[in-house]
Every structure is written in C-alpha cells, then in structure tokens.
Amino acid sequence: MATINDVARRAGVSTATVSRALNGKSTVDPALVLRVRAAADELGYHPNGLARNLRRQETAVLALIIADVENPFFTSIARGVEDVAQAQGYSVVLCNSDESADKERRYIDVALQERVAGVILSPTGATSNVERLRQRGTPVVAVDRPLPEGDQVLVDTRLAAREATEHLVAAGYRRIGCVTGPAGVRTADDRLAGYRDAIRAAKRPELARHAEYRAAGGREATLELLAEREPPDALLIANSAMAIGTLEALTEANLRLGRDVGVVAFDDVPWATLIDPPLTVVAQPAYEIGKQAAKLLLGRIGASTSAPRTTMLAARLIERGSTVRE
Amino acid sequence: MATINDVARRAGVSTATVSRALNGKSTVDPALVLRVRAAADELGYHPNGLARNLRRQETAVLALIIADVENPFFTSIARGVEDVAQAQGYSVVLCNSDESADKERRYIDVALQERVAGVILSPTGATSNVERLRQRGTPVVAVDRPLPEGDQVLVDTRLAAREATEHLVAAGYRRIGCVTGPAGVRTADDRLAGYRDAIRAAKRPELARHAEYRAAGGREATLELLAEREPPDALLIANSAMAIGTLEALTEANLRLGRDVGVVAFDDVPWATLIDPPLTVVAQPAYEIGKQAAKLLLGRIGASTSAPRTTMLAARLIERGSTVRE
DNA sequence: TTGTAGGCGTTATCAG
DNA sequence: CTGATAACGCCTACAA
Numbered sequence: 027m028a029t030i031n032d033v034a035r036r037a038g039v040s041t042a043t044v045s046r047a048l049n050g051k052s053t054v055d056p057a058l059v060l061r062v063r064a065a066a067d068e069l070g071y072h073p074n075g076l077a078r079n080l081r082r083q084e085t086a087v088l089a090l091i092i093a094d095v096e097n098p099f100f101t102s103i104a105r106g107v108e109d110v111a112q113a114q115g116y117s118v119v120l121c122n123s124d125e126s127a128d129k130e131r132r133y134i135d136v137a138l139q140e141r142v143a144g145v146i147l148s149p150t151g152a153t154s155n156v157e158r159l160r161q162r163g164t165p166v167v168a169v170d171r172p173l174p175e176g177d178q179v180l181v182d183t184r185l186a187a188r189e190a191t192e193h194l195v196a197a198g199y200r201r202i203g204c205v206t207g208p209a210g211v212r213t214a215d216d217r218l219a220g221y222r223d224a225i226r227a228a229k230r231p232e233l234a235r236h237a238e239y240r241a242a243g244g245r246e247a248t249l250e251l252l253a254e255r256e257p258p259d260a261l262l263i264a265n266s267a268m269a270i271g272t273l274e275a276l277t278e279a280n281l282r283l284g285r286d287v288g289v290v291a292f293d294d295v296p297w298a299t300l301i302d303p304p305l306t307v308v309a310q311p312a313y314e315i316g317k318q319a320a321k322l323l324l325g326r327i328g329a330s331t332s333a334p335r336t337t338m339l340a341a342r343l344i345e346r347g348s349t350v351r352e
Numbered sequence: 353m354a355t356i357n358d359v360a361r362r363a364g365v366s367t368a369t370v371s372r373a374l375n376g377k378s379t380v381d382p383a384l385v386l387r388v389r390a391a392a393d394e395l396g397y398h399p400n401g402l403a404r405n406l407r408r409q410e411t412a413v414l415a416l417i418i419a420d421v422e423n424p425f426f427t428s429i430a431r432g433v434e435d436v437a438q439a440q441g442y443s444v445v446l447c448n449s450d451e452s453a454d455k456e457r458r459y460i461d462v463a464l465q466e467r468v469a470g471v472i473l474s475p476t477g478a479t480s481n482v483e484r485l486r487q488r489g490t491p492v493v494a495v496d497r498p499l500p501e502g503d504q505v506l507v508d509t510r511l512a513a514r515e516a517t518e519h520l521v522a523a524g525y526r527r528i529g530c531v532t533g534p535a536g537v538r539t540a541d542d543r544l545a546g547y548r549d550a551i552r553a554a555k556r557p558e559l560a561r562h563a564e565y566r567a568a569g570g571r572e573a574t575l576e577l578l579a580e581r582e583p584p585d586a587l588l589i590a591n592s593a594m595a596i597g598t599l600e601a602l603t604e605a606n607l608r609l610g611r612d613v614g615v616v617a618f619d620d621v622p623w624a625t626l627i628d629p630p631l632t633v634v635a636q637p638a639y640e641i642g643k644q645a646a647k648l649l650l651g652r653i654g655a656s657t658s659a660p661r662t663t664m665l666a667a668r669l670i671e672r673g674s675t676v677r678e
Numbered sequence: 679t680t681g682t683a684g685g686c687g688t689t690a691t692c693a694g
Numbered sequence: 695c696t697g698a699t700a701a702c703g704c705c706t707a708c709a710a
C-alpha cells in the first residue's frame with residue numbers, strides 16, 4: 027500500500043513537498059505539484075486518514091446516535107444532519123442505540139476512541155453516558171429529548187400533545203384516551219403530560235397507557251383500552267409505529283376510524299393520506315431538527331465554550347378525516 | 353486529555369505495561385493491573401483509537417453505503433448488518449449515497465482514507481468507484497445490486513417481478529402496466545425485465561414507465577399510464593415509495609384499488625395492511641440480506657482471497673386484497 | 679521554494 | 695514479568 031514516502035521517492039521530492047502539494051499549499055512550484063500528482067495517481071495513493079488525524083488531532087467526522095434507524099422521524103433527522111455536515115466537509119457516522127442505554131454507552135465509547143469532532147444524540151436518559159463526552163471536551167447536541175445543561179434541539183411536544191387533545195375535545199369526542207411510549211422516555215412522559223393538561227382543563231376522564239414505541243406496543247395498549255368497561259371514543263397516539271398497531275386493533279374490533287374512534291398520531295408519515303379516512307397527525311419538523319442540531323454542533327467545534335443553547339421548534343397539527351365524527 | 357503516558361506515570365509503570373494491562377494480556381502481575389486500572393479511571397483515560405489503529409494497521413469499522421436512508425428496505429438491511437457486526441465487535445458507519453455516483457465516490461474515499469476494514473454497498477453502477485477499493489485490497493460486498501466479479505448478496509428480483517405479474521394475469525387483469533425505477537439502476541431494469549417476461553408469455557400489451565424511486569415519481573408515471581387511450585387495469589410498482597404515489601394517483605382518479613386497478617408493489621411495508629383493500633406485495637428479505645452480507649464481508653477480512661461468491665435470496669409474494677377484482 | 683526532523687499515542691519487539 | 699525503544703504515516707516548525 028502506497029505511502030507518502032513512495033510518492034515522494036517516485037516524484038523525486040521530499041515527503042514535505044508531497045504533503046504540501048497534495049494539500050494545496052500555495053508555496054509549491056506548479057511544476058512540482060504536477061509531478062507529485064502524477065506520481066500519486068500512478069501509485070494509487072490515498073492519504074492515510076488515521077495518520078493524518080492523529081497528527082492533526084482532529085477528525086472531520088460527526089457521530090449521530092439515534093434511538094431507532096427504522097423510525098422515519100429519526101431518519102429524517104439524519105438527513106438534516108447529513109446535508110449540513112456534508113456541506114461543511116464533515117462525514118456523518120450513524121449509530122443505532124436501539125433505545126438501550128448500554129448500546130448508547132458503547133457507541134459513545136467508540137466515538138470517544140475514534141476522536142470524532144462532535145456527537146449528536148437522542149439521549150436514552152442515562153446522563154452518565156453524556157458526562158463522559160463532556161469530560162473529554164467533545165461537543166454534544168441532544169435532539170428530540172432534553173439534556174440537562176446542554177445544547178439541545180427540541181420540539182415542544184407537551185404543548186403539541188395538549189393541542190392535539192384539545193382538538194379531539196373540540197371535535198366532539200367525549201372519552202379521550204392516550205397511548206404513549208415507555209415511562210421514563212422523556213418524549214413519552216411529555217406527551218402524556220400534555221394530554222393530561224388538556225384532559226383536566228376539559229374535566230374529562232383520564233385513560234392512558236404506556237407501551238413500547240413499536241407497532242406491537244400500540245396494538246396491545248389500544249386493545250387494553252378498548253376492553254375497559256367504558257372504552258374511549260378517541261385516542262392520542264404518541265408515535266407513528268404505535269399508530270400502526272392502534273389502527274390494526276381498531277380494524278380487528280370492527281370500529282370505524284373517525285366515526286367510532288377518533289385518532290391523532292404523532293409524526294406525519296407518507297401513508298397518512300392513503301388510509302380511509304386519512305390520519306390526523308402532529309407533524310414534527312424532523313429534518314429541521316437535524317439541520318439545527320448540526321449547525322449548533324459545528325458552531326461548537328473549535329470554538330470556545332459558552333452557555334448552553336436550547337432551540338425549541340413547534341409541531342404542527344394537520345387535521346384530516348380520522349378526527350371527524352360524522 | 354490523558355494519554356497512556358499520563359496513566360503510566362501515575363501508576364508508576366511503563367507505557368508498555370499500561371498497554372498490556374488494559375488490553376488484557378495475561379502476562380501482567382494482577383496487582384499492577386489493578387493499579388493501572390485505577391490510574392486510568394482517575395484520569396478518565398480513553399485510549400486513542402486513531403493511534404491504536406495506525407499502529408495496528410486495522411480498524412474494527414465497517415462502512416455501509418446505501419442508496420437511501422429513508423427507504424425502509426435499506427434500513428432493514430442496515431439492521432441486519434449491524435446486528436452481525438456488533439456481535440463480532442465491529443462498528444458500522446452508515447452512509448447515504450442518495451443514488452448519486454458522486455456521493456458514492458466521496459464516501460468511498462472517506463472509507464479508503466479512514467482505512468475501514470470493509471465496505472458493504474448498494475452500487476450505483478459506476479464500477480470505477482468500487483475498483484478503487486479493490487486496488488487497495490479493501491473487501492467489498494454488494495447488496496441489492498450486482499457487482500461484476502465481486503461478492504454479492506442479491507434477490508432474484510427479475511423472477512419475483514415475473515411471478516408478481518403472472519399473479520396479476522391469473523387474477524384476471526387484462527392490461528397490466530409497470531412502473532419501475534430509473535433506467536440504468538439495475539433493480540429497476542431487472543424488475544421491468546421480469547414484468548416483460550410474464551407479459552410476453554401471456555401475450556399481453558406492454559405498458560411501462562421509468563420514474564424516480566420516490567412517491568412523486570410513482571405518482572406521475574401512474575397518471576401518465578392512466579391517461580393513455582387504453583389505460584391499464586393493473587400495475588406492478590417497483591418499490592414502496594413509488595407505491596405511495598401510485599395509490600394517491602388512483603384515489604385522485606377515483607379508481608378503486610383491486611376492483612378497478614389491481615396493484616402489486618415491491619417491499620412489504622408496515623402500513624400495507626392498513627389500507628383498504630390491503631396491498632399485495634413482493635416481500636424482500638431485507639434484514640437477511642444485511643446479515644448475509646455482513647457475514648460474507650467479515651469472512652473476507654483478514655482471510656486470503658478466493659473466488660467471488662454470490663448469494664441469491666428469494667422474494668415472496670404476499671397476496672392481499674389489492675389484487676382481487678371482485 | 680524545498681528539505682530535515684520531530685512528534686502525534688499506541689503497540690510490538692527485544693532485552694533485562 | 696517489566697521496561698526501553700522503534701515504528702505506524704502524516705504534517706509542520708525550522709533551517710537552508
């Protein structure tokens with residue numbers, strides 16, 4: 027495998043000149059630049075990034091640690107991050123923590139060892155993981171879920187849940203239930219809190235269940251609620267994967283969407299308009315979250331630290347047929 | 353930032369001993385191991401992966417370059433790769449080539465520079481990109497699309513398209529159309545070829561369109577076909593994103609799925625059973641593709657080269673209501 | 679403008 | 695069993 031030495035020998039110059047020529051330093055004789063380039067091409071030379079980074083003490087790589095690669099919400103964030111990072115010459119390494127604090131810790135260790143320039147993550151909640159990054163001085167930005175005293179890009183999800191519930195009240199539903207994610211996951215707790223805010227203000231009974239952020243979780247929680255003595259006639263569902271389970275459950279129970287049971291779900295998915303009636307959703311600006319987080323992170327890299335910054339984005343309720351009673 | 357030297361000094365031993373102790377070499381006095389560990393903890397020492405890899409001339413990192421992070425087919429592959437890689441102590445770096453040969457080249461350059469242990473990719477078709485990896489001796493495995501004379505894990509997508517089309521014929525549809533991906537993308541061409549195989553055998557008219565592998569592409573191609581003087585009464589759609597566009601187009605045109613226009617789409621998506629009638633699909637074993645590819649790649653790493661291997665997996669037609677005429 | 683040489687942090691080799 | 699030392703490949707003062 028060709029090294030800078032081989033190129034230098036072949037071009038009849040020193041390694042210093044090769045380095046300068048290939049890195050576009052202006053102080054090199056154009057004729058030499060040509061000779062070096064030719065030699066490099068002939069040898070199929072690719073600079074060794076490991077050596078380069080070791081020397082420079084920096085890597086143009088960002089780590090993005092998300093809770094679920096199969097969740098469109100997170101892949102949208104990924105694209106936002108990627109687009110901004112690419113434009114600035116950074117690569118993005120995508121890691122899947124799978125909602126597990128342990129996997130998160132492992133990936134943070136990798137990030138630490140590989141000396142990435144910065145980390146964006148949706149924290150599982152184990153703050154000790156993030157603490158290690160901070161100790162080392164690696165910039166961190168949290169997305170989707172808060173990070174105490176850290177940079178973060180969030181959605182006001184409690185407010186969004188409250189508005190979505192108020193919408194159900196206004197649409198004439200009387201017994202409104204909520205299926206949210208696992209207790210302890212901050213977005214799940216916040217959405218539940220927002221639901222409660224609205225329910226109490228409207229003086230309605232509370233009907234809530236925690237479940238895994240997956241279709242199976244949504245399905246079971248929904249079936250449980252439907253089996254109550256006084257079942258709900260509307261549901262707020264905390265993410266799109268769970269919504270799939272909920273819709274399955276309603277079909278099984280022979281309940282008509284909208285007419286029998288109104289449904290609002292978090293996250294605007296491409297298939298929301300394909301079902302009948304179309305699904306009312308709380309659209310989160312996922313791509314924008316990714317962009318903002320990447321910008322914030324890149325701003326932190328190589329800059330002196332300053333006070334933590336929180337960017338709060340708004341979600342948007344998109345009313346469709348699934349919350350129309352008649 | 354603490355280095356191995358700091359730890360050595362603090363523990364009162366040499367750097368060599370620190371290295372041996374932390375890497376679990378058996379030939380170290382247990383008492384020293386304890387002292388070293390303590391010193392490392394106190395200093396918050398994380399070994400520098402760059403230096404380590406530079407020294408060892410190897411990295412426990414795989415690059416996975418896929419055409420679209422937002423396509424569930426590819427994220428499923430990613431999980432398959434990840435699960436196998438994790439179990440063997442490898443990390444996976446996910447890169448999004450976005451169906452662009454240029455981005456693909458850039459990511460391959462990064463992989464080359466960072467000296468990853470191996471690469472898994474869905475080739476865009478520009479074989480020159482892969483050639484660079486080969487020259488350097490970096491193992492490569494192609495997924496989803498073929499790589500001339502290389503290791504690959506593929507689905508017999510031509511056969512699958514043929515069977516899906518035959519299913520439409522058997523279901524009683526008469527004018528069967530096809531919406532496939534961009535010309536030049538191998539899966540798109542193969543699915544079109546499979547469609548043609550069946551159409552010719554059945555002596556039916558051919559009605560095909562190429563489009564982008566996205567909802568907008570599917571929508572437009574479908575509208576075009578529907579605007580023909582003799583429009584199709586059934587469609588084979590080459591991926592799930594395009595299927596969304598197709599279903600939108602049918603709704604706009606007031607055509608009932610199944611009864612008026614039968615539809616089969618590639619890739620089994622979670623929402624396939626939520627629409628009415630449920631969508632007939634060609635299910636590809638995406639997770640399995642990822643697993644097989646990772647196993648194949650890991651087998652190549654550090655092993656002597658041998659003849660290229662092709663693993664061909666089968667897709668499975670799942671018949672649902674969207675291909676029932678009455 | 680070019681070359682020489684030292685060092686980034688680690689691990690492997692070779693003595694002791 | 696432990697320690698000194700030489701690389702790994704690159705970049706960048708400093709010197710010429």
